[in-house]
Amino acid sequence: MASLTELLQSAPVDTQKYETLYKHFHANPELSNLEAETAKTVADHLSRLNAFEITTNIGGHGLVGVLKNGDGKTILLRADMDGLPVLEATGLPYASKVTMVDVEGVVRPVMHACGHDMHMTCLVAAAELLVRLKGEWSGTLVVLFQPAEERGTGAQAMVDDELYEKHGVPVPDFALGQHVMAMRAGSVGLKAGTIMAGADSMRITLHGVGGHGSQPHRTIDPAVMAAHVVVRLQTIVSRELNPADISVLTVGSLQAGHTENIIADSAEIGIDIRSVKPETRQKLLASMGRIVNAECEASGATVPPVFKMTRHLPNTFNDEAMTKTLSKSFTEHFGGSFDPNIPTTTIAEDFSILATSQGRPCAFWHWGGIEEGLWDAKAKEGATEDIPANHTSRFAPAIQPTMQTGIDALCVAALTFFRQ
Ligand SMILES: [Zn+2]
Ligand SMILES: [Zn+2]
Known part of the structure; x- marks a missing residue:
């Protein structure tokens, strides 16, 4: 042949x-x-x-x-x-x-x-x-x-x-x-x-209270809340997961407000995670939930964050x-x-x-x-x-x-x- x-x-x-x-x-x-x-x-x-x-x-x-x-x-x-x-x-x-x-x-x-x-x-x-x-x-x-x-x-x-x-x-x-x-x-x-690897994407809406840019004490600023969330999320892969396991967490989008002198009502974060083992994926998702909820609470948010899964690839x-x-x-x-x-x-x-x-x-x-x-x-x-x-x-x-x-x-x- x-x-x-x-x-x-x-x-x-x-x-x-x-x-x-x-x-x-x-x-x-x-x-x-x-x-x-x-x-x-x-x-x-x-x-x-x-x-x-x-x-x-x-x-x-x-x-x-x-x-x-x-x-x-x-x-x-x-x-x-x-x-x-x-x-x-x-x-x-x-x-x-x-x-x-x-x-x-x-x-x-x-x-x-x-x-x-x-x-x-x-x-x-x-x-x-x-x-x-x-x-x-x-x-x-x-x-x-x-x-x-x-x-x-x-x-x-x-x-x-x-x-x-x-x-x-x-x-x-x-x-x-x-x-x-x-x-x-x-x-x-x-x-x-x-x-x-497998991938999951999600959008998280952080609810604050908007107001005049000159009077932040009358608001719950979602931009500051989002900034803390983004920084803290970086510690999941670097501090919580086994370095031998493949994992990635990327904040691919971050949006709050449209102009300089208005504090927005809400912020939206787009996140993408990658993992090989199912248990790593579970840990990533659980840690994200814990951190986002805790940062919102730390900021005094009265409305809890909303998580929306937008994509899952096995x-x-x-x-x-x-x-x-x-x-x-x-x-x-x-x-x-x-x-x-x-x-x-x-x-x-x-x-x-x-x-x-x-x-x-x-x-x-x-x-x-x-x-x-x-x-x-x-x-x-x-x-x-x-x-x-x-x-x-x-x-x-x-x-x-x-x-x-x-x-x-x-x-x-x-x-x-x-x-x-
Ligand atoms: Zn592609
Ligand atoms: Zn491709």
Whole structure:
């Protein structure tokens, strides 16, 4: 039997076509839950392959292509589609100039600052390659394009919209996904067990009593209350949790009042936490509750704070057996560019819901998007963290070899499980 590398080389895709598609996605990003045009473009490209049964508008703008190719396993490959409210500063000729009104009615700049444009392009190209290699595998291929990953809601929305029931998408035996990261282009990293932490986000409203800026004694100042809360929250990870456990607490937004001479009635704090172990998550949440309540009481607040959970993403847990199988294939194909045991990252994903909601295993890997010369120069200085990473305005994956690596990884992974 031909090796997977030989198979892929026997049916190369037109990289020029996919570089054009990538630039189109990059220049035309859409915010979470608003990915209408993106989904249309994906569906259009998939339908040109004349092989997939395509279903659109699942859980919002989610879409799925199903290719039944005889007996065998069902393999799901997933890409996410949303951009971020970031003003692009890459200076690339195909940089985004897009603004959009978000779901809250605010005009935002939009950028594919997390590389989901690369994910989609690689998956469409991998779909083409797997169609062309149809004679070499049998089973059912599901290519799934998910909305609203950045809000952590898209995968669950597709499941809740009865992706596997009403929409008739076969439940996968194995679900596979990938994310482009600020790693050396051409490199691929995997890990058995938890590869990505879980995340929770919440908004906390602190109620004070507003008044004239000149008469603070007649108020309960929520800005001062919020300032104490923010500082005190920093002690949870640094003083209360075991340093050996991965955990993060970030105050990502802080808002009180609109002008200089008025003391506001309330303040709002937006918090994001990351954890790997469930008990660490519980401790983070409990400590946050204790501190916020106590600081409000210390300030003399008469109305208790209000907590609202806005987002939950589970840990991304790579099935041990799948990871072992996949590691073997990736080692064969990528050689020394493949790392089978990368560190767990505090970046989170909702991909695993597509599998775990059905009691099925999944595997997720990271691959590099940073131009090799830049990476090597920074690595020499021990300064790779200076390279703009995901979610920054200057995140700019090198199109190649990033794209080829992403296409190869998807195809190698799918063929591995089809031919198992
Ligand atoms: Zn992201
Ligand atoms: Zn992402």
